[in-house]
Amino acid sequence: MNIEKAIPEDNIRLTEITKKSKAYWGYSDEQILSWSNNLTVTMLYIENNPVFKLIDKDEIVGYYSYIRQENQQVKLDNLFILPEYIGKGFGTYLMNDFLERMRIEKCQxxxxxxxxxxxxxxxxxxxxxxxxxxxxxxxxxxxxxxxxL
Structure with missing residues (x-):
């Protein structure tokens, strides 16, 4: 398992992970469809924001992204993993990587x-x-x- 910077071409897979992860919580297909714009990760989004993907056995299974704000503040914009990985420590693994990155960047x-x-x-x-x-x-x-922090 490792975490790497996402590339713009990962956008389709990251969008798929986002929608599947959101649906895990019992939202209907219609509700997921109505949120489609908000749940879509575009190539431009990946180009303009820090996005890091979690890879397990050569497959992207999760990711996180954040937005830098003023005064050493960061907004965690996304943290999603595939449903079959929920509850198995993968989300914590992603979060720990994110928090360590924020400490290195001197985020407060x-x-x-x-x-x-x-x-x-x-x-x-x-x-x-x-x-x-x-x-x-x-x-x-x-x-x-x-x-x-």
């Missing part, structure tokens, strides 16, 4: 908008909920979380 604060079903995962790592916002699904709220 990380923020993220969490999938509601992943809030516990981020909480175990030390992220604290600082707010929330309602999504396109009535009565579904996305936690806004932060971690100070």
């Amino acid at each position: 604060k990380i923020i993220l908008d969490s999938e509601p079903n992943a809030e516990k995962f981020y909480g175990k790592i030390g992220f604290k909920k600082i707010g929330e916002f309602e999504t396109s699904i009535k009565n579904r709220f996305m936690p806004i979380m932060e971690l100070n």
Whole structure:
């Protein structure tokens, strides 16, 4: 298992991972389709943002990406793994790589908008909920979380 910088041509595989990972939480095909624009990883996105892919046995099985902001703050924009890898330590492996990268880059604060079903995962790592916002699904709220390094 290793983590490498993604290349623009990985966009189709990363989009597939994103959609499959999101569907894992029980969202309907129609809901995933309605979110298609938000769940699509474009070549341009990979060119303009740090994106790192997790490779297991020569296959991309997950990735994360982030956006640098002002005042040594970073937004974790994506962290997705294939459903068959969820609950087996792969997400933690990705997160540890991300956190180490942030320490090297002297980042002081990380923020993220969490999938509601992943809030516990981020909480175990030390992220604290600082707010929330309602999504396109009535009565579904996305936690806004932060971690100070």
